[in-house]
Amino acid sequence: MSLLSLTNVSKTYAGVQALRSVSLAIATGEIHALMGENGAGKSTLIKILAGVVAADTADIAIDGQPATIDGPGDAFAHGLRFIHQELNVVPSLSVAENIFLGRSYPRRLGGLIDWDRLADAARQALRRLGISHIDPRTKMARLGVGDRMLVSISAAFLDSGAGTARLYVMDEPTAALTGEEAERLFTVLREIRKAGRSVLYVSHRLDEVTRLCNRVTVLRDGGVIATKAMAETSQDDIILMMIGRQVNEAYPPPLAPAGNEVALAVRGLQGDGLDPLSFDLRKGEILGIAGLAGAGQSEVLRLLAGADRAHRGRVQLGASEGPPRGLATAWRSGIAYVPRERRSEGLVLTRPISDNITLPHLARFSRGGVFLARRQEQAAARAIGENVRLKARGPRQLCRELSGGNQQKVVFAKALSGRPAVLLLDEPTRGVDVGAKFDIYALIREWSAKGMAVLIASSDFPELLGMCDRILVMRDGAITTILDAEGLSEAALLDHCYGRSRGSVTARAAAG
């Protein structure tokens, strides 16, 4: 008998069928993967389970007994626990308070909160995940994204008197975690499975899923394609089921060799938390930035884009030479920037696709820099939209209504429509489905063959190795080396990121 079975789940949003009579059964004591491209319906299904969204039709059974989920309270009472991709944390409260959010705090005589016991309980919850470097009394705001995720996960694993957890639903829990942190999470998940509880695990990372999960259910276009035992399927099969077509090679080969002419020369550029940086980026070259989480990869891009202030140093781009002068100037001089967080930094979700694409280049789509030239704007948005293989109803569709992969394509279209000389990409394919990922790689190749210089910061090492000509390695805010990507292995790159002696770095991470 299944722990949880869903049958005939359908949901329509504003005339669009998000889920078509989906069925899903999760056995007791299994880790069940839920996969599918962005827009396939995974998020909708999870939201229905969580009681956040009401399904049009849904038959839910728990332990074979019919059940209803009319709100988050019902989901909790049924023993469902959720770890969402977007972190639900209160930055102004401490780690311990966040872990105990919505639960009763330990009290001392007179009803006052027993802060010491609270901190101890939180420390134990963290230790379960093998975390000792986070102080429960620290303010959440002072933690990085990875640490915040770890705290959220610890909170979900904490059992309180309010009922026992039976099924954990996790949406991309490792997106912000380092390899080591992810491994610790997997250990805990396996323990959970041994204890007879279940996990519904949503992830884009195929190797994680194949290593960890017992079965996999693949969604495409709102319907279930198949549920298979992991032992009876392969990564290629899963990809095929997800996108409905064969992907021959994950990374397309270069269309033209990188040039020798320097597109962007960086000399002694220094910003907050960074040592002075110097490197050359050549025309048609794809240069990667690798490092452990927080080594300064994003900060380098933000400095060059003009988003953060540079304290000293100079940048030469074509004929212009000098210190970076802010975002508007950078865009105008041909530096395009694709930020890390597409929803909060990349897009104005409430605005149409075309408005987003032309926002940095409005001067070009206006008469005298004042009056909007809408026809030109629509035509340009349509053309670049086709170039990035955007799937949308038209340039006036709101970005909010697009899937994650298509939203990222809008961000690319925005960056590319100014025909930039330099393209800065921060985690360009994070949270993007396989199909859109391949489109984005092909796009980067196409434009770099035209002479555009590309700088990619990514925590996805296969991506860096598959796409880049050279890779900058960063540690603690400094460039430690520049490697040729040709013939470099993932393990070797990782060793460089750790500074070659992995043991000492691990020890330091554990210490603080």
Place this chain on the structure above:
Amino acid sequence: MTTLLRRYGTLIGFAAIVIFFSVSLPDTFLTARNWLNISQQVSMLTVVAAAMTIVMAMGDFDLSVGSMASLAGVVVATLFVHDFPVWAAVAIALLVGLAGGAINGVLVSLIGILPFIATLATLTVFSGAAFLISGGKTIFGRDIPRSFSDFARNGIPLGTIGDQKLTLPYLTILALAVVAVVWVLMEQTTFGRRLYAIGGNREAARLSGVRIRSLRLVAFSLTGFGAAVAGLMYASRVASANPTQGSGLMLSAIAAVFLGMTMSEEGEPRVLATLIGVLVLGALDNGLTQMSVDSYVRDILVGVIIIAAVASSSLWKRFR
């Protein structure tokens, strides 16, 4: 159907108000003369609400518009007392509005004070200045030149119906002109496009090279200017100026923008929708006055209508 109801709920409400008063006041409400009258009554509110739409498009607020309108009226009247020519007095009063708005802009964008707090503070500053300049008294009578007060009394004759002469008041024309200018600014220029982008996602707009500081500064200056225009219209209409006469405008203007925002899918303030909001308030005011309903009851009704409109629109969004 439900989408329709949500989008056009305010418009349907407006129609319901018009139908209700047409039935209750069959002879006087739905007449050309009465609507020309309403258009004049709401002309000041129209200008302030249109100006308010500019800052609200960025997700900001200006609470100081009412006291700025009073200040501009007092400034122009005081200059008349000192025998300034009309054009000079008007120009100086408008500059005061621009400068006051720029002060709001500096506080909000350069210093980084929350608009609510910054404009609440300047509200009392402008109001205090208006009292100080006027000595707390109403300036009226011969001090106000005829050429200034005649503007509000006259208009373009539209012909006659029966024995009634119909005129399109200059105040109405001016208000419509301001709406037209704001519409062009917000819907047809790069400036408006950038303001809406800031309102939608400030960080994404910034990272796209939108110069947020200078745009906010300009937007607040324009709103201050609009408030001063309304203050002068008011002073012309009543041929006098006192330091509190604009104070009712701020809440009504914000209410009109909110009513208009319920008509937009994304909850964005749009100037034509704001105009509908103004007309809802104006029609309600006019009808209730004609029915001799107590003005306190009117205030309660206006509040209830705002709550009903905004609540229904956000409830629709939640259950979508």
